[in-house]
Amino acid sequence: MSGFKKFLIRGNLVDLAVAFVVGAAFAGLVKDFATSFITPLIALLGGKPDYTRLTVTVSGTTFPYGIFVTSTIAFVITAVIVYFLVVLPTTKLIERMDRRKEVTERECPQCLSDIPVKARRCRFCTSEVVPTAEAPH
Template sequence: MMDGFKKFLFQGNLVQLAVAVVIGAVFSELIAAFTAALITPLLGVFGGVPQFAELSFTINGSEFLYGAFIDALISFLLTAAILYFFVVLPVSKVMERFSRAEEATHRECPACFSEISKKATRCAHCTSEVAPEAV
């Protein structure tokens, strides 16, 4: 029973997930600090509001800090843009290149339309004779 639990704890995926969560939290703090220190004041130059965090309104004694929400929204948009342009897009391009390389070695059988090697002279699925193609 304890061996299974130990195996679960030290499994590669769990450790990778823990590292990703920690790095994600630190990255989020970094983007929030970047937004508060540089982006918000820069937008304040053009909008006339020096700090969004100070923006609020009061109703019946309750203070609503909508400026803090604006800062959080800007941080979210920056984080999403950075992740997209520096992680998702490059990984997509790499995966696309790998799929193109894989496609270049296979073709469709003209008789049964299954995937066969370009070097094949006979289809492994329907046993039809096919002319080999140059790889």
């Protein structure tokens, strides 16, 4: 039983649970945004965007394909919103933060240990190394 307790309070499981709850709340937020703003805009441009009542009947069997069409439109709208409001800004922020990182170490070509960029000799294997162009001036 103690192993099960350790499993439940392990950091990864807790992080996953938090991510799931936040993701579900965010999905609801995006769905409501699409329902409140995007769907009415589509209705202004091309008529009523509710296709849930569309069906086709083959040999007496009814296929409600409109439900799938409506879900597909909702998925595309959600994907676009998530991409432009979450993924793109986050990617740009990470790129901006990565540009600010200063390179202070490099790999020794002989022993593969990390040494300062300006080093002329490796502190581990004492091999002579040429300072790189990346060295800050």
